[in-house]
Amino acid sequence: MSEAVYVKTTMDGRKVEVVDGWLCLGGVPEADTLVPLTEHPNRQAIARAVPGATHVGGRIPLRHDEAAIAQGALDAARRTFHNDPVAIAERFRKVAWAKAAAEGVE
Numbered sequence: 001m002s003e004a005v006y007v008k009t010t011m012d013g014r015k016v017e018v019v020d021g022w023l024c025l026g027g028v029p030e031a032d033t034l035v036p037l038t039e040h041p042n043r044q045a046i047a048r049a050v051p052g053a054t055h056v057g058g059r060i061p062l063r064h065d066e067a068a069i070a071q072g073a074l075d076a077a078r079r080t081f082h083n084d085p086v087a088i089a090e091r092f093r094k095v096a097w098a099k100a101a102a103e104g105v106e
Contacts (some may be wrong), residue, residue, distance in 0.1 A: 005073035008066050016060055018070055021077030023057040030058030034071055037061075 004017040004024075014026035022029035034055045037043050046053055046061055055067035062070060082088075 005069065007062070007070045007073075010060075016062075016066075016070075018073035018077065021074060021080075023060060023070055023074070025058070025060055030060055032074070033057070034062065034067055034074070 004019045007016040009015055017024050021032055023031045034057045037054050037056060040056050050061040052063050053061035054064045055062045
């Protein structure tokens with residue numbers, strides 16, 4: 001288990017942190033990747049609701065500085081190699097799905 005990396009606190013007081021390769025809201029995993037706002041299907045509504053947002057992780061809009069912290073922590077977690085058969089199988093599963101999605105399989 002890795003140490004949590006603090007990203008921000010929401011207006012309602014919940015912490016947004018990166019824990020074990022997941023962007024978490026109040027300790028609950030939200031997303032394992034960040035999506036640039038320009039690529040998000042609901043970008044106009046998000047931009048109106050959260051001016052200054054540049055990325056989204058699950059339901060969490062992030063400004064540029066917050067996204068940089070979160071992306072750095074997510075990248076560091078991906079670089080960590082866990083010598084565990086379950087972790088290795090999960091990594092292969094994610095790579096296979098990413099390849100299939102890139103080829104147009106849904």
